[in-house]
Amino acid sequence: MALTLIGYRFSIYTRIVRLVLAEKRLRATLVEVDPFRPPLPADFLALNPFGRVPVLQHGPFTVFETAVICRYLDEALPGPVLQPEDARDRARMAQVVAIADADGYRPMVRQVFAHRVFRPAEGQVPDQATIAQGLAAAGQVLGVLDGIAQEGRVLGPDRITLADLHLAPMFAAFVQAPEGADLLADHVGLSEWWGRIRGRASLRDTDLGLPG
Secondary structure, three states, X not given: OOEEEEEOOOOHHHHHHHHHHHHHOOOOEEEEOOOOOOOOOHHHHHHOOOOOOOEEEEOOEEEEOHHHHHHHHHHHOOOOOOOOOOHHHHHHHHHHHHHHHHHHHHHHHHHHHHHHHHHHHOOOOOOHHHHHHHHHHHHXXXXXHHHHHHHOOOOOOOOOOHHHHHHHHHHHXXXXXXXXXXXXXXXXXXXXXXXXXXXXXXXXXXXXXXXX
C-alpha cells in the first residue's frame, strides 16, 4: 500500500516523520499543506480536524500525531528497527519524545529559532524578550536531556532510535541561533550526541532550509 505524508516544508514535525521514513528506507508521496495559512482545505481537515501537520495515509488508513505516526511506521513496515526491545530503554525513549514535545519544542523552536533565525529570513524583526525567555526555558530542557544522554540507554552511539529522530530536527533548528549553539556546548553528553547525529545522511537529506 502506498504511503502519503501530508505536511509543511518548514515543519519540524513533518521533518521528524521524514527522518523516520529515511532511516526505514521507505518512500512516501509528499503533499504540501501550510497550516499557518487559513482557511485550510476541507479535505485536509477531514483527515485531521485539529488542522495540524503531519498526517500519514497508508492505503485506507490515516493517522496523525507525530509520535504515533513514527511508532506506526516502525512497527507496521519493514526496515531497520528504531525502538529498543528492553522495556526500560523503550521507556526512556518515550520519555525523551515526551520531553521534546511538552518542554523542548516551544522554547527551542518557536521562541529561539523562530525569532533569531526564521523571522529575520522572512524580513521580520525578532523579539529579543521572546528569545531570552526561550533560552531560559531551554536550559532546563537541555540539562535533563544531557543526563539522559550520559545515562546511555538512548541518545548513545550504539543505535538510532525514535528518540534521536524526534530530537534531531529541533536541535538542528536551535543551534542555528548562536545562543542556542553556545548553550548546547555547555552540555557534554548532548554535545557528543549532536556531533554524531548531525552528520547522518537522513538529516542532511531532509534539511528544511529557510524562506527566501
